[in-house]
Amino acid sequence: MTNPDIQESGAVRAPVFDAVCARADAASAAQTRLARTSGAERAALLLAVADALEAHAGDIAAANGEDMARARAEGMDAGKLDRLRFDEGRIRQSADGVRHVAALADPLGEVVRGYTLPNGLRLNQVRVPIGVIGMIYEARPNVTVDVASLCLKSGNAAILRGGHAAGGTNAATLAVVRAALAERGFDPALVDTVDDFGREGAAAMMEARGHIDLLVPRGGAGLIQAVVRNSKVPVIETGAGNVHIYVDRSGDLEKAIPIILNAKTQRVGVCNAAEKLLVHRDVADAFLPMCAQALASAGVAIRADGTAHRIIEETQIRGVDLAHATEEDWDTEYLAPIIGVRVVGSLDEAIAHINRHSTGHTEAIIAEDYSAVEEFTQRVDSAVVMVNASTRFTDGGVFGFGAELGISTQKMHARGPMGLREMTTTKWIGYGTGQVRA
Amino acid sequence: MTNPDIQESGAVRAPVFDAVCARADAASAAQTRLARTSGAERAALLLAVADALEAHAGDIAAANGEDMARARAEGMDAGKLDRLRFDEGRIRQSADGVRHVAALADPLGEVVRGYTLPNGLRLNQVRVPIGVIGMIYEARPNVTVDVASLCLKSGNAAILRGGHAAGGTNAATLAVVRAALAERGFDPALVDTVDDFGREGAAAMMEARGHIDLLVPRGGAGLIQAVVRNSKVPVIETGAGNVHIYVDRSGDLEKAIPIILNAKTQRVGVCNAAEKLLVHRDVADAFLPMCAQALASAGVAIRADGTAHRIIEETQIRGVDLAHATEEDWDTEYLAPIIGVRVVGSLDEAIAHINRHSTGHTEAIIAEDYSAVEEFTQRVDSAVVMVNASTRFTDGGVFGFGAELGISTQKMHARGPMGLREMTTTKWIGYGTGQVRA
Known part of the structure; x- marks a missing residue:
């Protein structure tokens, strides 16, 4: 390199x-x-x-x-x-x-x-x-x-x-x-x-x-x-972000579209932009056509797994830029108007995929089911997990830190946006009156 | 190595x-x-x-x-x-x-x-x-x-x-x-x-x-x-500790002796044991003879700088094990019944010596003057700074953490005794209702 x-x-x-x-x-x-x-x-x-x-x-x-x-x-x-x-x-x-x-x-x-x-x-x-x-x-x-x-x-x-x-x-x-x-x-x-x-x-x-x-x-x-x-x-x-959005079977599909569009297209070259979309198979037939339509209209190319590719292809969306995803796609941060799309059989499969391929920056779930939200937020091992909100909010300014030094994707010292507090350490001061250890 | x-x-x-x-x-x-x-x-x-x-x-x-x-x-x-x-x-x-x-x-x-x-x-x-x-x-x-x-x-x-x-x-x-x-x-x-x-x-x-x-x-x-x-x-x-005790000109000399003895001798092979003693020159003539006597009685050998050596030698303490300190002594963690002793001209000189030679573990000041305590605690750059108390208290158990994973001498992530809290990181969870970034 x-x-x-x-x-x-x-x-x-x-x-x-x-x-x-x-x-x-x-x-x-x-x-x-x-x-x-x-x-x-x-x-x-x-x-x-x-x-x-x-x-x-x-x-x-x-x-x-x-x-x-x-x-x-x-x-x-x-x-x-x-x-x-x-x-x-x-x-x-x-x-x-x-x-x-x-x-x-x-x-x-x-x-x-x-x-x-x-x-x-x-x-x-x-x-x-x-x-x-x-x-x-x-x-x-x-x-x-x-x-x-x-x-x-x-x-x-x-x-x-x-x-x-x-x-x-x-x-x-x-x-x-x-x-x-x-x-x-x-x-x-x-x-x-x-x-x-x-x-x-x-x-x-x-x-x-x-x-x-x-x-x-x-x-x-x-x-x-x-x-x-x-x-x-x-x-x-x-900083490196291979950011996922998962649409649960319980997700409000109308709510999902603007969140995905915002996360993917509001600024494509940034680390908190969405790079992957996982869709529960129970809602794939209903959701993927409308989602692909919206992505195509926004000029976003789609790299789909077999199931997603079939569903989108059958819909014959005008102007869609559709290709088959390779294994490499799942680990790629595009930083470009491209999104990887995969249909998953369960919430467990979505969480496993994310914990395997994510860089640990930000992931989001679109869901209305309480238990699905709890499972996802507790088990996804990333710095930030969003529920029914855009991944673009992972930002020191948005979090109220003023400017940010960066966004930590590691677990030591600081995790997520780094502001003033993350630029400090601590010191212990012991005020005594002659104490000795017994 | x-x-x-x-x-x-x-x-x-x-x-x-x-x-x-x-x-x-x-x-x-x-x-x-x-x-x-x-x-x-x-x-x-x-x-x-x-x-x-x-x-x-x-x-x-x-x-x-x-x-x-x-x-x-x-x-x-x-x-x-x-x-x-x-x-x-x-x-x-x-x-x-x-x-x-x-x-x-x-x-x-x-x-x-x-x-x-x-x-x-x-x-x-x-x-x-x-x-x-x-x-x-x-x-x-x-x-x-x-x-x-x-x-x-x-x-x-x-x-x-x-x-x-x-x-x-x-x-x-x-x-x-x-x-x-x-x-x-x-x-x-x-x-x-x-x-x-x-x-x-x-x-x-x-x-x-x-x-x-x-x-x-x-x-x-x-x-x-x-x-x-x-x-x-x-x-x-x-863990590594080249721990200092500084006796200020305002220090209560009667209080100082048991603290120094405890810090040096209660357990000699541990990282929070005192290794160096700095004494303000205004109290050196009064303090060093009584301190050397106490150390000699406890079987602690003394490695002294020129001034301290002269004062202690003149006192003719029975059984004292006294030698001249070398430059290397100031950076050595003895982990043994030995203490390095130096006379300093000012609080500033003590702080400068400590920040230059310490491993950043624990230091202590013996002082009654408010401003000296403030200066010392604010300017000494170590994980723990004790005032009128033994350095032996730097310990996860003593601090109330239960057992300890170790004592961090670095500034990233954890500093000082590491307990359960220091073995965690954090995750941000954002609960939304469809928010997108403008």
Whole structure:
């Protein structure tokens, strides 16, 4: 596998490794001071960053224009070009996002648990920052702003490696953020980049155990797996979604269609978009023709198993793009207007299929039967399980977290959308009066 | 580094890897059923396991007698022999521990957060088991029982690799636990071992990403670092403790002595035992002579920095074992009746020394000054910070968790003593009525 943004293996040259560690260590020193600031100070800092982004929107947009022109000349596809765009309107949106994060409750200092032991020792488990968070992401300039603001709000430092295609935009954005930090008396080392080292910078981050506390990859499956496989720094696996919707025999079929269309088509290139549809055989004959019609009208191609293929084919829907699914389809995240459709004999079969093929991101059930809902929500082993609702709701913003660092598909530390709380750890403090252990 | 219990690198043979994965997969299948049992069923299961351990205490103790005889013949030291001993008295204690875990509140199903979105979608974040937990530990048979009971109580399966010296004891213990599972209609695959594959079994566990969800090493620093460095399965780093006590200039010196003695000598071979003493220079002349006297009486050797060495030497304490500390001392976990002593010029210097040399386990301050306590507790970056209390309290049992899986010294997922709650993850469930994203 080759990835344009990270060097997977091979030697990281010592000067690069040392330079990346030095930046992480400077970030860490600055972070210990940031951790001691009040929530009000950090909120005010974020408002200043937002104002600075708006004040310099022209400069950032100009840098982005150059990135866009180069990417276009290099033949970048329309979807990626759209994600790369960071024009003045989007910069203003991004600044508003920073203001939204500024207004969120301070996650630090929360007493998660607290009680007094029989010997009188008072124990408090208190929320504290993680430290230095490394982020390796693809060419989406808004992520630079999101991560910087979430890290600063939660008392963490950030070391960033953005996609090379957004290099100019990220440099311009970081210059503005760092200048805003310095102006308010904060150390600019709190938000730093390794973009100047190219792919080797990302490889160095993955080696920097003891310097970077947590590494979060955000982007396509290739990028994420490369980081998960190679990093010596603790990683949170994010994002890949092979998202299923199951229509139970008890499902309200009228309710199902808009949910499926929304989950599949509202935005096709995102991790919470539906990729697979499982339909109980008792309702397949009634449901699949109307569903296929709706999907065809929305321009969604269908990859069907034998039974589903037969039912849809017999219906002779005008304009339907129908093909037979292969075994590979069940494990594929299309990120495109394609959906895999399979008829299952039972709720058990649906759950077994999902737990075998899902990436553990989000699944949904369309059902009116209470016991079916209970079985599905309890037994499906994914970060998020929706009942009679679109899978597109799996999102830090929608969940009320403000921006999100990413969506964790692993079970350790955080699962599902990661907001401020997921960017913290805890510390136990024991207040005693001379207690010793008997 | 060589470790008798795990093979660090080199090929794991395919048949061994496949066999270990097959056991983990069987454990996983059984775990999905266990996760659906009620808390009452799991508590009753634990009581049956406790009864079975007592009923077969003779068999287990006999197997342990053979392990002990072999270890003694091979020259195992007294401390390790003591940890290896699992006689009928200790087995009964262990069974009581299982009953204690049985009586704890069920961690599963807790709604960690729950709220309704503006569109009416009801979100619940619910506590669920992690899945299959792998444990690699040294020759301490009580850990086998602790881990099995904590896993079963929290709805997880366990794959165990115990120290080779306890092989016969662990096999006898597991046979009893698995028989108790089968008798109550639970799948014995829930608690399995890879001891029959020796060191290669541990190496296979570290490779079994996707089969084992979490790997926890418990034992000496060598074992832990070998697992952290080599595992492809997510690991929680546990246990190593280079524990500091700082006596502030405001400290109550009479209070300090019993705390230091307790922390250093109550049990010298454990991770929460004090290893270093930092003393503010303003009280060094008054405190160090009385402290050195107390340590000498307790048979604790002192490795002192220049200033501390001079003060203690001048006092001419009878029987004191005094030597100059080297730079290496500050990073050493002695696990022996030795303490490193250093005089510091300020609270800042103490905090900087600790954050540089500590393993992040537990530190303590002896102080009466409010601001010194605040500074120390906020700025020391360790899992547990004690004020005027012994560091020996960092323990899952003391904290009220029942038994403990280990003490996490990392920041991801869990920090400090790990009990039932730390053996869970969460799942988001969204209850809708047809919501789609605009």
